[in-house]
Every structure is written in C-alpha cells, then in structure tokens.
Amino acid sequence: MTQTRRPINSRQTGWAKKTARWLAQTRLTPNRISQGSVLFAALAFACFWATADTGPAWDIALFLIAALACQFRLLCNLFDGMVAVEGGKSEPDGPFWNEAPDRAADALIFTGAGLAVGSLALGLAATTLAIATAYVRELGRAEGLPPDFSGPLAKPQRMALVTAGAVLTAIESGITGTGYTLFVTLWVVMIGTGVTAVLRGNRMIRRLKSNGEN
Numbered sequence: 001m002t003q004t005r006r007p008i009n010s011r012q013t014g015w016a017k018k019t020a021r022w023l024a025q026t027r028l029t030p031n032r033i034s035q036g037s038v039l040f041a042a043l044a045f046a047c048f049w050a051t052a053d054t055g056p057a058w059d060i061a062l063f064l065i066a067a068l069a070c071q072f073r074l075l076c077n078l079f080d081g082m083v084a085v086e087g088g089k090s091e092p093d094g095p096f097w098n099e100a101p102d103r104a105a106d107a108l109i110f111t112g113a114g115l116a117v118g119s120l121a122l123g124l125a126a127t128t129l130a131i132a133t134a135y136v137r138e139l140g141r142a143e144g145l146p147p148d149f150s151g152p153l154a155k156p157q158r159m160a161l162v163t164a165g166a167v168l169t170a171i172e173s174g175i176t177g178t179g180y181t182l183f184v185t186l187w188v189v190m191i192g193t194g195v196t197a198v199l200r201g202n203r204m205i206r207r208l209k210s211n212g213e214n
Contacts, residue, residue: 004141005081006149008156017086020079024087030080031097037076041105044069048112048166056177063170063182066112067163073105074159099138102155106130109162110189117183126186129193130158136197140204144211148200153192161189 010016023033047066051059080098084090091097107127114123133154141147151157165185172181 004147005085006147006155008078010078011082016078016082020082020086023079024083024089028083029091030084030087030089030094031091033076033080033083034097034101037073037080038101038104038108040069040072040076041108044073045108045112048109048116051116051173051179052118056173059173059179060170063166063173067166067170070109070159070163070166073109074156077102077155099134103131103134106155106158109159110186113162113165113182113186117179117186119183119186122183122186122190126190126193129190129197130155132197133193133200136200136204140200140207143204143208145204145207148203150200150203151192151196152199153189153196158189158193161185161192 044066047062047069051062054062084094110126110130111120111123114120114126117123137148153161162185165182169179169182169185173179
C-alpha cells in the first residue's frame, strides 16, 4: 500500500507525525477523515458562491475562509493515509473512501470558484479536467502500472493555486472591489490540469506499449 501512495514531503515532518499519532488514538477512522475533506470543500463552495451576492467587506472574509477550507481539505487528504498506514487503522473499504471524496471535493471547490467569478462553465471545465487526471492515473493502475501522480498540476498544486488565488482575491477585493485574480487562477488551473491529463495519458500509452513489447 505504501508503494502506491502520493509522495508528500510534509508526511515526514515532525508536526504531521505527531498529529497523525494523536488522531490514531482517537475514535476517528481514516474513512471519516477522508469524508471530512468533502465537508471542508463544501465550506469552500459556500464561501465562494456567497461572494457573488456580497460586498467587498464580506468578500474579504469569505475568500479567506474558502482558502483556509481548501487547505483543511488537503490536511484531511494527508492524515487519512497516515492514520491508516502509520497508525495501523486501515479499513477494507479504505480505497473507495480514499478516492471518491477527492472527486466530490474537486467538484465543489472548482464549481464554487466558477460561481464566484461569474463563470460556471469555467468552474465545471476545471472540475472535469481534475477528475480526468485522476481517471487516467487510476486507469493506469488498473492496467498494472505504477500510479502516476506527476504534474504540472496534480491535486496538491491545484489546491495551492486555488488557495493563493483566493487569498490574493481577498486582497484585491479589499482594494479595488474586483475579483479578477480568481478568474485568472481558474484559467491557469484549467489549462495546467488539462496538460497534466494529457501528459499522464501519453506516459501511460508509452508504458503499455513498452510492456507489450517485452
């Protein structure tokens, strides 16, 4: 199992190990932590959506809360695996809960960001491509290949971009009352995620052909 995990540098840090040990001693299961990521994504969605009908003062707080929710979503993604593996609390249905909530979280965050900038289509496009990158990775794994977590915009990078975009948009909203930064951020996410899906697909095809020739 550990050989197929997404490489995350923060997994080796002291604070992450201590937090994972503490969580493992509680009644929280890895599956519940995975499910929690959807709740934080839903909070981000609600905050993004609300900015469409509020003024600059509220927008600052809402964008900052959305940014924080995106980071808590990533923390759930970090600690569910650590509690399962390092904490010895893995569950038979863990593989489902490790993946399904991530797809729902992507949909909520990017759709909410699209609503915030007045372009639902842009949010849905980013959502579709984010799901496509995961699909290509899992398709390769189903064919016996190592999971491809490469970028340029894998999940951690996408969330970092959206978080930065939300924070910068909060600042922009306070200064000018506009939200162009998040609009540009979504375009970057959409294009970068599309490139990621194509690159992963090309690598999978090459590996499958190479295996067939051996």
